[in-house]
Amino acid sequence: MAKRGYHHGNLRQALIDAALALIEKQGPQGFSLSDAARSAGVTPAAVYRHFAGRDDLIAEIAREGFEIFAARMERAYDEGRPSALAAFEATGRAYLDFARSHPGHYMAMFESGISLNRNPDLARAAERAGSVLNRAAEALSRHIPEGRRPPAAMFSAHIWALSHGVVELYARGAPGARSPFAPEELLETGIGIYLRGLGLVPPDA
Structure with a gap:
């Protein structure tokens, strides 16, 4: 799957949805910001445009x-x-x-x-x-x-x-x-x- 950059229209909500799925599966301490970025299909650098950290x-x-x-x-x-x-x-x-x-x-x-x-x-x-x-x-x-x-x-x-x-x-x-x-x-x-x-x-x- 090609990475979508930070310009992705609803990246913030996509990251939230990806993190929710990870929390349900692995718990709130069981994933990294990079994991959330990967699940949302974006680069880790793009995440920091919306969130300072996990x-x-x-x-x-x-x-x-x-x-x-x-x-x-x-x-x-x-x-x-x-x-x-x-x-x-x-x-x-x-x-x-x-x-x-x-x-x-x-x-x-x-x-x-x-x-x-x-x-x-x-x-x-x-x-x-x-x-x-x-x-x-x-x-x-x-x-x-x-x-x-x-x-x-x-x-x-x-x-x-x-x-x-x-x-x-x-x-x-x-x-x-x-x-x-x-x-x-x-x-x-x-x-x-x-x-x-x-x-x-x-x-x-």
Whole structure:
């Protein structure tokens, strides 16, 4: 295949797509910028017209991932409809769905070691994604008596950690992690137990 120079019309996105495929196959630390250039069909020198190094390329993939993730979370939350509880539970399912449908983005976001403050665009995208779950938690926590109400940020952090754990252990096939239950069921029941402990879900009859 002939090399296409840096004038290639959509080289930046071609490099991102090539890196995503490499991340899914080899992990975020398992490829070089030269590998991405080769996969995109361009010379390594052309890559540097768009990215200062591999970490910059991964950071851009993470930023793109957080934008996709935030959009999915916002659609799932749907401004708290049909109820604060249903909307909150929907954000947990959206997390699992995103990890499955965008594994390369997910790994760049959470497994690459890239700081979310590496550049302002990445920081803003990550904050947007986190703010959806924070809003959902805040709306739901209003139904808890004030004296027993955890901070909304703690509330959302607990659910984020639960969702992330289910994804890492069971949805992405961590070595040695097996469960007789589907990841969706594990996440749904885990969130239910947490919310029941806060008094937001009535105890089973």
